[in-house]
Amino acid sequence: MRPLRRPFRLSVVTAATTVAALTAVTGCTEKSSAGADGVIAVTATDTACEVSKKEFPAGHVELDIENKGSKVTEVYILFPDDRVVTERENIGPGTKQKVTAEVKEGEYQIACKPGMKGDGIRQAVTATGSGKIAERDPRLDKAVASYRKYAQEQADETIPLVKVFAEAVKDGDVEAAKKAYAPSRIGWERTEPVAESFGDIDPKVDVREDGLEEGQDPEKDWTGWHRLERSLWQDGKLTDRDSALADQLVTDLEDWRKRVGKAEITPTSMANGAKELLDEVATGKVTGEEERYSHTDLVDFKANVEGAEESYELLKSVAAENDPELTKELDQQFAALNTLLDKYRADKTGYDFVSYDKVGDAERKELSDAVNALAEPLSRLAAAVVK
Structure with a gap:
């Protein structure tokens, strides 16, 4: 983040x-x-x-x-x-x-x-003007409807996972909370641009300590997943404040879930959101800054890529007609990045990835290059959709 x-x-x-x-x-x-x-x-x-x-x-x-x-x-x-x-x-x-x-x-x-x-x-x-966009390809309307459903499903599926995480925190069970932490973030990471479109939810649930504004006190003003991540992995203990933060996280994410259906979603926002997800990977996950205590960055990484690919696949039929070379390149780069990520799975179907602190500099460079190779053509998807 x-x-x-x-x-x-x-x-x-x-x-x-x-x-x-x-x-x-x-x-x-x-x-x-x-x-x-x-x-x-x-x-x-x-x-x-x-x-x-x-x-x-x-x-x-x-x-x-x-x-x-x-x-x-x-x-x-x-x-x-x-x-x-x-x-x-x-x-x-x-x-x-x-x-x-x-x-x-x-x-x-x-x-x-x-x-x-x-x-x-x-x-x-x-x-x-009239306030109306030029008549849109029906396939794009279908893509928007499908993506809205996808975003809502991700939010709906996140809440029970977050509640498992929060209950473990409130019980003072450090190991159970650690186990539940990364799975609770997958739906959020897949659809983060939708949550960020509201402006006020993201700072409550997903900010890192170095993202706090000047004058904010980390002990008083820092809330959300990463504050609890620090308690679990750096402090190794849970306090009454952590219990309160766990309850607040559930409340804030329930608010997100209720608001997803009101998000402004267009074909271009879907395409731009896919690029934003790759930017999230490039600036937080590849560097190891996102999950600096838990080192579960590769779980977030995979979820970001999945969310970007979902948007792309929904828009692909129109983009392929307008710019077939672009979609050919995107297919190749998504496949290459997913294949590379599979190298770091402990199992080949789930989200049990290698701890990111075990990934060396050369491997991180390889991941970064693959992300950049996908991000550049992905930045052109929105323009291809509206040609």
């Missing part, structure tokens, strides 16, 4: 006013409109978030992003209530990224987050 995404707390009413204030204070400025109607150039620096236009037609929109700052950044299109329309994370200094999104008529914000922390530097933007 990347550093904490702190909940965006702007109301619908105050959003435009707040962004105007940010413009004056941070140098978030509007450039003259340029390029095709559906393309918005976004120039991110450490202190500014410039957009080429503040008004554009509703429909398929492409963000053409360049990071001219010194910090890694991420860029979002946000609804007024701060739900995420689309995002692109881990945009390194001096690099460019493109992301395609489906945007209905209405008011939005484009946010850049230098350092990938805080509320970001924001621009208020407007999508104009």
Whole structure:
């Protein structure tokens, strides 16, 4: 999991006013409109978030992003209530990224987050028109419906597993809690972009200690899986606070389960979400930062890949017609990465993987190369879907 995404707390009413204030204070400025109607150039620096236009037609929109700052950044299109329309994370200094999104008529914000922390530097933007996307291939509507069902099933199946984990924590049974920890995270890891689209759930359940914001106290403000992971593997004991944290984890994930059905899901958000899952692997799992105490990173790794592949398979029939070479490459790269991951299974069908601290530098490099080989073509899936 990347550093904490702190909940965006702007109301619908105050959003435009707040962004105007940010413009004056941070140098978030509007450039003259340029390029095709559906393309918005976004120039991110450490202190500014410039957009080429503040008004554009509703429909398929492409963000053409360049990071001219010194910090890694991420860029979002946000609804007024701060739900995420689309995002692109881990945009390194001096690099460019493109992301395609489906945007209905209405008011939005484009946010850049230098350092990938805080509320970001924001621009208020407007999508104009009828509010209707051009008539969509029925196969894409079916893909969205199927993915929504998949995401709900993953959430539903997570709750009983989390309850087993929480009960073990509350019983003070360290070994039973360790055994239940990784399985309780699989459904979340498969569908993490859906959970992150709400903005406020992810920081409660999946933040690491180094993802806490300045001023937050790890002993008071840190909650979720990774706080309990530290107690189990580093401290080797469970306290009354851990029991309370276990109950809170169940409560927060029940909230997630209830909200999954309300998530904004489009073909492009599915495709972009698949890329986000590979980014999660590249920045957390391959490095060993995600599960730094338990070393169960490969379980998360596999779940992220499965979630990305589910989205891809649902969109594949349309993408294959529009860009057959892309789908051919994606098939090959998914197969190669899954084959590589199988090398680290203790069994060939379940989720009993080798402890990641036993995986050497050369093997980690091999895994990283396989992830990067898949992530690049996967970044082009959204554009292929809407051609």
